Amino acid sequence: RHIITVSRATALELRHFYRVPPDKIAVVWPGIEAAFRTSPPAERLAAVRRQYGLDTPFVLAVGARRPHKNLTRLVEAFAGLATVLPHHLVFAGQADPRFPDEARQGVARHPAKLRHRVHFLDWVAEADLPALYALADVLVIPSLVEGFGLPALEAMACGTPVVAADASSLPEVVGQAGLLADPRSVRALTEALRAVLTDDVLRRNLAAAGRRRAARFRWTEAARRTLRLYDTPPRPRHAMQSLREGGDWRLGDWQLEIERKD
Structure with missing residues (x-):
């Protein structure tokens, strides 16, 4: 029996926290739905903009609001930009009732700056996400920990630039197609956001690089690699020979070839 996991970062956590032998772990990157690879038509964009009241340029954060999402620092980083840029901050995702809502608490600390600049879309239909990203x-x-980081991949497929934490699985997903920032540094997050929001050339370059990067993540490829794990008898290998981006991923008996296409 083997554990198939979606990222190298999660594979390392399985080894560290659960003492899973490396020859029992295989990494298979997931894909994304086809809807994220097609630009929504103008009328669809207009409809989603009206539905959620998004009449100003905005920074988007997608996902449930939980402590590991690092939203206190994100709100502080955005507060540093609110007086110099016209953008709003939009949270798409519900708060987890088991934890304090750190995003709302952060907004409450800056009422004059942020009361009308931060929006909480507690529930967003899956069908609306491609337009919202676009x-x-x-x-x-800015998460401190992620198992994979699917919103980053979805956004890149939509041609939306990504600022991500330089932590956990996110560098593995984003690669060099986005800006990575120290998630424990408010200043680093602020400067990464400022760079993307004030540099049109950088934003266009990241959008193009993100689309190319996202094209590598396909469910057909994930299925092929998963089937290969079932069909191929294990071969003895040294554990963890390489973690290099673009190289071969070897963990114990299994080898998953990650083709470098960028």
Whole structure:
């Protein structure tokens, strides 16, 4: 029996926290739905903009609001930009009732700056996400820990620039197609957001690089690699020979070839 996991970062956590032998772990990157690879038509963008009241340029954060999402620092980082840029901050995702809502608490600390600049879309239909990504000027995902980081991949497929934490699985997903920032540094998050929001050339370059990067993540490829794990008898290998981006991923008996296409 083997454990198939979606990222190298999660594979390392399985080894560290659960003492899973490396020859029992295989990494298979997931894909994304086809809807995120097609630009929504103008009328669809307009409808989603009206539905959620998004009449200003905005920074988007997608996902449930939980402590590991690092939203206190994100709100502080955005507060540093609110007086110099016209953008709003939009949270798409519900708060987890088990934890304090750190995003709302952060807004409450800056009422004059943020009361009318931060929006909480507690529930967003899956069908609306491609348009929401396409409307955003940047997706920010400052999480301290992620198993994979699907919103980053979805945004890149939509041509939306990504600012992500330089932590956990996110560098593995984003690669060099987005800006990575120290998630424990408010200043680093602020400067990464400022760079994307004030530099049109950088934003266009990141959008193009993100689309190319996202094209590598396909469910057909994930299925092929998963089937290969079932069909191929294990071969002895040294554990963890390489973690290099673009190289071969070897963990114990299994080898998953990650083709470098960028």
